[in-house]
Amino acid sequence: MRLKDGIVFNKIENEGVLFNQENGHFYSLNEIASRIIENMLSGKDVDGIVDVLSSEYDSERTAIFEDVKSYIKEIREMGLLLD
């Protein structure tokens, strides 16, 4: 699971952003989305991302799992993911 070529992640003032160099679209990410992308870029799969977020946030693992799954589905539908 990785970002498509031409999709660039950047952190500005601690906020995550994605920039699509193919069409110029720019996306601002909230804190959770930003952490999901960061962990994905470091090579983690969904379970790995959930592990990290579960250790960082005081939420049920199942709720975090749903959030991660849902966000990945969203960016996949937006065409930002390679697979």
Place this chain on the structure above:
Amino acid sequence: MMQYQLRWPANKNVLFVIPPLTDLYPNSVEDARDVDIIHPPLGILYLSAYVKKHGYDSIIVDNLAKKPMSHNEFQSIIESSKSNIVCISSMSANYGKALEYAEVAKSNSCIVIMGGPHPSCNYRVVVENPFVDIAIIGEGEIILHELINALNKYEPIDSIKGISYWNGFTSTFTGRSKRIDHLDDLPLPDYQGIDMNPYLDLQSLGLITSRGCPNNCAFCSSRSIWGKDTRFRTEKNVIEELDFFCNQYDYAGKNLVFYDDNLTLRQDCLFNICNAMIKGKYLFNWKCMSRVDTITIEMLQKMKSAGCYSISFGVETVNDESLKKIDKRITIKAVENAIKMCNEVGITFHGYFMIGFPWESKQDFMRTVDFIISHPTIEASLSVLAPYPGTDFYDNQAKWGIQIEERWDKFNHISSVIKSKSYTAEDIYSAFSTYLFYQERNKIK
């Protein structure tokens, strides 16, 4: 000797095609977030008016401000108009789209002529394409007229200056054509040849009062297209066009753009136009392009009194060394001074900034972004260097130590098309996304 056959010999229609802007905007105005870039296609409108003046009929397929015409629709237009000659205008960014229309035209046995910035600067490659018969290089009016005259009479085209064509093994370039000395000799653009309603809705009418720029910036191809000598229309001729806008479209008081490379190049011409606008009570809200080294406070005051609300300046980079290298012939001190003068007079300073010069680093890009953020009164547009054919960067890649990736769809000013040792593509996009980040948060106008 080149010989072309005409499918409908008795017909004198010339079909002009303007492809959609770029792949970024496949549906043109519907997709373009910045409608500022959608304006009547003046180049083709001038050509159309010129050939009409000389006895030809013209049909213009304008894909800029409307949903682009499908290939089938385009084919039907060719059939119904019985046009032998199809002229396609192309920039680098929409060259792929231009070729799609060329293919349709060729499959209908038309003679395909391509002109505009991309063929003007890259004609060798353009005419190698099997769907393009002839490329027009530079200012097109006289060349196109001579060319269609020759084609309609089955005369050889070899002696016509300003064209290139492929003759089976090699491309021939016939040499530079003479430029039009007196721009007043040109008829007004053929506004009635297109549906102006989308442009009127956008209030995106504009005009050009001069052609050519005496400067030679390394990233700009203007000189290759228009030549180094600037030619000017008289104020009387300019006012005639403004009169037309007001009388034909009830356009008085609306937004207007002057598309000259530098409207303030000659103070006498500028003052004549401003005075004529003031005298004639043309209450347009207008903007234009200029250079920071060709304005004075008196000029700005005169422009303001004639309705100017914004001037775009090419700042490019905030690194004085880089400005020297690209032969911009300005300094950041001059930029600061121009910002101050614009603020004093109450005209918006709009700066064009660029990142991606081959020797610059991510830090340099960020300095440019920081400059924009730290000048809250200015408006700014940031783009990534796109060294088009005809620029010194493109023509002398070894000198600049660069390799240009010739993917024309990526010449969109947000993609990096050169390989540099000083930065990576990620550095470019990181700086660019920082700019977008602050723009989204309204810290950049």
